[in-house]
Amino acid sequence: EVQLVESGGGLVQPGGSLRLSCAASGFTFRNYWMTWVRQAPGKGLEWVASINQDDSAIHHADSVKGRFTVSRDNTKNSLYLQMNSLRAEDTAVYYCVKIGYNDYNLDYWGQGILVTVSS
Amino acid sequence: QSVLTQPPSVSGAPGQRVAISCTGTHSNIGADHLVHWYQQVPGSAPKILIYGNTNRPSGVPDRFSGSKSGSSASLAITGLQAEDEADYYCQSYDNSLSGLVFGTGTKVTVL
Numbered sequence: 001e002v003q004l005v006e007s008g009g010g011l012v013q014p015g016g017s018l019r020l021s022c023a024a025s026g027f028t029f030r031n032y033w034m035t036w037v038r039q040a041p042g043k044g045l046e047w048v049a050s051i052n053q054d055d056s057a058i059h060h061a062d063s064v065k066g067r068f069t070v071s072r073d074n075t076k077n078s079l080y081l082q083m084n085s086l087r088a089e090d091t092a093v094y095y096c097v098k099i100g101y102n103d104y105n106l107d108y109w110g111q112g113i114l115v116t117v118s119s
Numbered sequence: 120q121s122v123l124t125q126p127p128s129v130s131g132a133p134g135q136r137v138a139i140s141c142t143g144t145h146s147n148i149g150a151d152h153l154v155h156w157y158q159q160v161p162g163s164a165p166k167i168l169i170y171g172n173t174n175r176p177s178g179v180p181d182r183f184s185g186s187k188s189g190s191s192a193s194l195a196i197t198g199l200q201a202e203d204e205a206d207y208y209c210q211s212y213d214n215s216l217s218g219l220v221f222g223t224g225t226k227v228t229v230l
Contacts, residue, residue, distance in 0.1 A: 035219065045157075045165065045208050047219035059217045095164055103153035104212045104219055105170040112164050 002026040004096045004110035011116045016086050022079040022096030022110060030054075030074040033099035035106065036081050038092035046092075049081065050099070064090075086117045122147060123209050123222035130228040131199045139225045141192040141209035147220050149190030152212040156185055156194045159206045168207070169194060196227070204229045 008020040020036070036048040049060045049070035060068060069082045079096055093112040100107035124142040131137040141154060148154055154172050157165040167176055169185035172192065182203075184195045192211075196203055209222035 037219075037221075044224040045210075045221040047221065050218060061216075061218060100170065102155075102171045102174075104210075105153070105155045105167065106157070106165075106210065106219075107167055107170070107176070109164040109166070 002098065002108040004098065004108060006094065006096050006110045006113035009094065009113035009115045011118065012086055013119050014087060014117055016117070017082070017084045018086065018115060020081040020083065020094055020096075020113065020115070024077045024079065024096075024098070027098065027108075029072075029077040033104070034070075034072060034079045035097045035099055036070060036079075037095045037097050037106070037109075038090075039095070039112075040089070040092040043092075048094070051079070083115070086115075088117050091115060091117050122213060122216070122220040123211065125207075125209060125222040125225045127223070128226045128228065130230055131196075132230045133199055133201065135199050136195060136197045137199060137227060138196075139194045139207055139209075139227070141194070141222050143190045143192075143211060143220070145190065146215040147190075147211045147213040148187065148192060150214050152214075154185065154187050154192035155210045156183075157208045157210065159208065161205070165208065199227075199229055201229050203227060 003025045005023045035050040051070045067085045071080045095112045096110040097106045098108040129137045156169040158168045159165040172187040213220045
């Protein structure tokens with residue numbers, strides 16, 4: 001059974017930093033692209049960042065470029081999102097998501113973790 | 120920022136058919152990228168409903184179907200049931216953004 005479990009969320013002040021982690025199990029982690037998707041309260045889904053199997057392809061949304069960095073450790077079956085210079089508009093539930101083999105279909109989602117940026 | 124356009128809401132009585140449109144551009148759906156659909160029940164993570172324009176993962180009822188034409192796609196729900204009340208999102212890949220794009224989301228209400 002595929003499981004994706006996020007951790008590291010919480011309340012942070014504007015300008016602060018947080019590092020999200022995602023522990024993956026139930027599939028061969030090193031064989032798949034992974035991505036982070038977020039959802040602000042009462043809003044729709046927004047792509048944040050994606051990373052390929054060996055880190056050779058990494059992409060970030062314009063809204064987080066230069067502030068957030070996605071990374072992975074295939075030896076630990078883990079995905080990360082380093083978030084710096086956080087703003088109020090970054091407040092959202094962040095989902096760790098596995099990308100399938102059908103032109104970026106998102107086949108498994110974590111339960112999500114809340115990040116709140118507020119003073 | 121959502122790049123794919125969906126109607127904010129659709130509704131129907133139990134047993135009826137509803138359809139949700141998803142309109143993109145030449146850099147995503149119109150560039151022959153596949154369209155995927157997700158269902159999100161309030162308070163839960165999204166779940167994949169349709170992948171690759173028309174395919175249903177195992178466990179998804181055949182009441183749900185997808186189609187694509189040009190720069191647009193559509194999700195149809197036939198034989199609407201109370202449990203189908205949820206938010207639905209389309210998703211594709213965008214060449215200009217080198218990333219994923221989502222629809223604006225559609226709330227389905229069962230009357």
